[in-house]
Structure formats: structure tokens, C-alpha cells
Amino acid sequence: MKVSATPETMLLPEQDSGTARDAIGLGVAAGEGLNARHGTILTLEDINVSFDGFKALTNLTLYIGVGELRCIIGPNGAGKTTMMDVITGKTRPDNGVAYFGETYDLTEMSEYEIAQAGIGRKFQKPTVFEALSVFENLELAQKTGKSVWASLRAKLSGEQKDRIDEVLATIRLDGSRHRPAGLLSHGQKQFLEIGMLLVQDPHLLLLDEPVAGMTDAETEFTAELFRSLAGKHSLMVVEHDMGFVGSIADHVTVLHQGQVLAEGSLEDVQRDERVIEVYLGR
Ligand SMILES: Nc1ncnc2c1ncn2[C@@H]1O[C@H](COP(=O)(O)OP(=O)(O)OP(=O)(O)O)[C@@H](O)[C@H]1O
Ligand SMILES: [Mg+2]
Numbered sequence: 001m002k003v004s005a006t007p008e009t010m011l012l013p014e015q016d017s018g019t020a021r022d023a024i025g026l027g028v029a030a031g032e033g034l035n036a037r038h039g040t041i042l043t044l045e046d047i048n049v050s051f052d053g054f055k056a057l058t059n060l061t062l063y064i065g066v067g068e069l070r071c072i073i074g075p076n077g078a079g080k081t082t083m084m085d086v087i088t089g090k091t092r093p094d095n096g097v098a099y100f101g102e103t104y105d106l107t108e109m110s111e112y113e114i115a116q117a118g119i120g121r122k123f124q125k126p127t128v129f130e131a132l133s134v135f136e137n138l139e140l141a142q143k144t145g146k147s148v149w150a151s152l153r154a155k156l157s158g159e160q161k162d163r164i165d166e167v168l169a170t171i172r173l174d175g176s177r178h179r180p181a182g183l184l185s186h187g188q189k190q191f192l193e194i195g196m197l198l199v200q201d202p203h204l205l206l207l208d209e210p211v212a213g214m215t216d217a218e219t220e221f222t223a224e225l226f227r228s229l230a231g232k233h234s235l236m237v238v239e240h241d242m243g244f245v246g247s248i249a250d251h252v253t254v255l256h257q258g259q260v261l262a263e264g265s266l267e268d269v270q271r272d273e274r275v276i277e278v279y280l281g282r
Contacts, residue, residue, distance in 0.1 A: 034100065034101040034104065034117065034118060034203060035102040035103045038102065039066050040063050040064070040101075041065065041066045041068075041101060041203060042062075042063065042087065042099070042100060042204060044060055044061060044083070044086070044087070044096070044097070045061050045096060045098075046061060046097065047059070047060040047086060047093045047095075047096035047097070047098060048060075048096055049082055049091055049093050049094060049258070050094055055257075055258055056079050056258050058257065058258040060083060060258060060259060060260065061260060062253060062260060064204070064234055065234070067231045067233070067234055068230065068235070069226060069234075069235045069237065069248060069251075070235065070237070070249065070251055070253060071238075071248065071249035071252045071253070072236060072238045072239075072252075072254075073238075073240070073242070073252060073253070073254055073269075074254050074256050074278075075256065078255040078256050078257065079257070079258040079259075081208055081238070084121060084206050084236075084238070088111055088114055088115070088206065089109055089110055089111040089114045090111060100114070100203075118201070119202060119203070119206065120200055120202030120204070120205050120206070121197075121205075121208075122190075122193055122206065122207045122208065123208060124210075126189035126192070128181040128189050128192050128193055130180065130181050130182030131180060131181075133179060134168070134176050134178070134181055134192055135168070135177040135178065137195075138164045138168070138192075138195055138196060139160075140196075141196035141197070141199050141200060142164065142200060163199055163201075164199055167195045167199050170195070170198065171191040171192065171225070172221065173191060173192060176188070185218075186213055186214070187214045187218035187221075190210065190214065190218075190222075191218075191222075191225075194210075194225070198229075202233060204233065204234045204236065205229070205233050205234070205235045205236070206236050207226075207237045207238065208238045209238055209239055210226075210237060211244050212241075219241070219243075219244055220247075223248050226248050237249070242266070245266055249266060250265060251264070252264065252265065252269050254269050254275050254278075256274075256278045261274055261275060261278060
């Protein structure tokens with residue numbers, strides 16, 4: 001299976017087609033039931049979505065490799081969020097193929113089942129529980145993300161608490177563990193929400209405009225954080241901030257009018273005349 005979309009949208013030769021291939025075998029072992037032995041964690045082929053006759057996605061084809069950090073860019077209305085809605089089961093495609101690993105047919109699964117299978121999504125607006133402490137938010141996220149048996153077993157072994165401590169350090173909130181989440185800055189709330197995904201150990205993380213509204217320092221930390229998560233997880237990051245995209249992604253997909261317009265390094269896609277036209281022609 002190829003990592004890039006179609007021959008005409010490929011900007012790089014196959015052997016250079018980004019981190020997907022590089023990452024094969026480097027990521028964590030795909031979890032129970034998730035067969036990603038060919039190195040592809042997400043397969044979207046010929047996906048169509050229409051809203052009252054308006055085509056939001058048109059024959060969208062895209063592959064994400066195990067452990068890859070892929071950035072998705074594209075003008076407003078390109079279909080980026082709709083694509084995430086399809087992956088998470090929020091929107092059903094009219095037709096097309098959507099697989100998580102080789103066994104999970106996403107078009108047949110509920111949103112809950114998809115989350116349980118290991119796809120975590122972060123929306124733009126943080127949705128933390130403001131009255132609860134940072135630690136309690138992580139604890140709650142961990143419980144909802146696991147089966148009752150798994151959470152009981154984890155509690156007995158102390159694994160759960162260890163994982164929360166580990167995530168607190170990763171998102172740099174260990175010093176604020178007892179603070180009510182409502183007192184955190186906007187950026188810290190975003191990090192907490194990422195932490196709430198991480199305690200569920202997702203294989204694939206979907207992040208929609210994660211650095212919107214962040215300070216420069218917070219944006220920089222987010223870049224560092226995502227780079228450290230790649231390999232252990234696969235990440236799909238939608239972002240308009242090109243400085244941020246350039247600092248994290250080896251491989252970028254440009255969406256336009258519900259289709260893949262170009263794929264390659266940020267430099268390559270930014271040199272692509274069709275991409276320039278789409279951005280300047282707005
Ligand atoms: N539920 C819906 N009903 C009708 N139209 C919709 C719906 N959801 C999305 N659309 C339309 O589909 C198109 C794609 O929207 P989408 O939100 O996926 O774009 P996007 O690439 O995420 O844009 P942005 O960068 O502004 O977030 C837009 O024209 C939008 O108006
Ligand atoms: Mg969007």
C-alpha cells in the first residue's frame with residue numbers, strides 16, 4: 001500500500017515519501033486487535049461526504065503510517081475537520097473505505113467503539129472539567145477510556161497512577177496536579193486535554209488546530225511534545241500556522257475542495273503552483 005495519494009498528487013519520489021515508511025516498525029506494537037503489519041495505521045480511500053448536495057469530501061484518499069506525524073493543511077472549508085469527523089465516526093461517508101489498521105472498518109463502528117479501538121481526538125476548544133483538579137481530570141479520562149476490568153486491574157497494580165504521573169511530566173503539569181483545571185491558562189488547558197487523550201494510550205491522535213490561541217512559548221512546547229509523541233503514537237495534525245507545521249512535519253498533505261491537492265515536505269508543497277494558487281487565490 002502506498003503512503004502517498006495518487007501519482008499526480010505525489011511531489012516526492014516514492015523512496016522519499018516521508019516519515020510513514022521511515023516509521024514502519026519503529027512505532028509501538030499495534031494493540032490487541034489492531035493489525036497494522038503493513039505499516040499503515042489509517043487508510044482512507046475514495047471517501048465522499050455530501051451535505052445537502054454540497055460535496056465536503058470528494059474521493060478523498062489518504063494513508064497514515066504507523067508512528068507517523070502527518071500535518072494536514074488547506075484553506076478554510078477544505079474538508080479537514082470533516083475528514084476527522086469521518087475517522088471518528090461522527091460523520092458517515094456516503095461511500096468509500098475507512099480502515100484503522102487492517103481490521104477495524106471505521107464506517108461500521110460507533111464513535112464510542114472507535115475511541116475504544118484507540119483513536120483519540122482533540123477538538124480546538126478545550127473541554128476539561130474546570131472544577132476538578134488536573135489529576136482528577138486525567139483520572140476521569142483514563143477511566144472512561146478503559147473497560148471496567150482493565151481499569152480495576154490497572155488500579156490494583158498501580159499502573160494507572162504511574163501512567164498519570166508519566167503523562168503529567170510529559171505535558172509539564174506535574175507542579176499543578178492539585179490545581180483546579182479552571183485556573184490553568186488557555187495553553188495549559190490544551191496540554192491537559194492532550195494529557196487526557198494520552199492516559200488512554202491511543203494509537204492514533206487527531207489534533208484539530210492545536211496551537212490556535214497559544215503563546216509563542218506554548219506553541220514551541222507543543223511542537224516539542226508532538227515530536228516526542230511521534231513514533232510511540234501516530235499523529236494527524238490539522239493546523240493553519242505554517243511556522244508550527246514546518247517545525248514538526250516531514251510530510252504534509254494539502255487538502256482543497258475535499259480532495260488531496262498535494263503531498264510532500266512543507267517546502268515542496270509550498271513550491272507547488274496549484275498550492276500557491278489555492279492559498280493566494282482566496
Ligand atoms: N454539518 C454540515 N452541514 C453542512 N455543511 C457542512 C457541515 N460540516 C461542514 N460543512 C461544509 O463542508 C465544508 C468543509 O468544512 P470543514 O469544516 O471540514 O472545513 P475545514 O477544512 O475544517 O475548514 P477550517 O480550516 O475553516 O476549519 C465547508 O464548506 C463547510 O461549510
Ligand atoms: Mg476545521
